Amino acid sequence: MSFSLTCRSSRLLLRGRLRLQILTHAVFLAETPPASVDGFSSFDRCRELSTSGLPSDKFPPGFVPEHDQYHDTGTIEEDDLKPMDKRQKRFVSRLLNALDAAMSSNPAMLQLSKDTGFCILEAWVTPDLRRARLRWDAYPRKARAAEAGLSRRMNWLRAETSRRLGARFMPWLEFRRAGPTAEQAEVERALARWAQEQREEAAARGHAPGGGLLDIEIEEENEAVSRAGEDRIRETMQRMVREGASEEEIRARVEREVRAALEEAVHGGRSAGGGGAP
Numbered sequence: 001m002s003f004s005l006t007c008r009s010s011r012l013l014l015r016g017r018l019r020l021q022i023l024t025h026a027v028f029l030a031e032t033p034p035a036s037v038d039g040f041s042s043f044d045r046c047r048e049l050s051t052s053g054l055p056s057d058k059f060p061p062g063f064v065p066e067h068d069q070y071h072d073t074g075t076i077e078e079d080d081l082k083p084m085d086k087r088q089k090r091f092v093s094r095l096l097n098a099l100d101a102a103m104s105s106n107p108a109m110l111q112l113s114k115d116t117g118f119c120i121l122e123a124w125v126t127p128d129l130r131r132a133r134l135r136w137d138a139y140p141r142k143a144r145a146a147e148a149g150l151s152r153r154m155n156w157l158r159a160e161t162s163r164r165l166g167a168r169f170m171p172w173l174e175f176r177r178a179g180p181t182a183e184q185a186e187v188e189r190a191l192a193r194w195a196q197e198q199r200e201e202a203a204a205r206g207h208a209p210g211g212g213l214l215d216i217e218i219e220e221e222n223e224a225v226s227r228a229g230e231d232r233i234r235e236t237m238q239r240m241v242r243e244g245a246s247e248e249e250i251r252a253r254v255e256r257e258v259r260a261a262l263e264e265a266v267h268g269g270r271s272a273g274g275g276g277a278p
Helices: 002-029 086-104 107-116 140-152 154-165 182-204 220-242 247-266
Strands: 119-125 131-137 172-177
Touching: 086 107, 086 119, 086 131, 086 154, 107 140, 140 154, 140 172, 154 172, 182 220, 182 247, 220 247
Parallel strands: 131 172
Antiparallel strands: 119 131
16 A cells, blocks of 8 residues: 555656656747747847836747646736745745856856846745746946846746756746836936036037046946946945935035046056047
């Protein structure tokens, strides 16, 4: 009697493992979705992730049976984002570890993170553990490149994460870019206003309109230096906003930071060919 029960349990376990393996490998067979679906390679018209998010890792209609609970085509509504219990938090920890291991093993994903600053900030899963929302961020000017790179590798990322997670049901992944905080939004408004003032002043002097206060794109090859200086300036502005500094104080400090960033770029060993007027 016990032997028959053991055989039956073994068969069920083997069938479950085979099913997971088949579904995992099926991910690699799914090429880009049909033209009617926003596919992974159709990012010439990148959508704003703060409202609509990345296209999910959906397969073409009919690829996965509708009754199969392994795949969920629904979206996570804002009202569903409730505090997680201990079981959900444990699963999120496993999911993030699996994602990190998967991305770290892929040279293309490592290069994407290095070039665009792509990183996953946090994750949330539904109580049934079948849907997960992942908040990510990247450098301000590299968000679209990060979005495109992530979408191209979505099939692979989901399959590799499923393999490393080892769970019977891999959750449906929904990637959303993190929205700006109130301080960041205020900083961006101030920068846009000051950049417009600079363009107007340059036009009044008869000069070609410049790129703006924080457009420190000294040359194409100095983009890394530019990005580092810009990030430092934004951090300074956000800190001064928190401290309640006036706009005049912030602007004076930012102008000093801009000059310092420019000097750092000029003395960094890369000549900017037509660079600086005395």
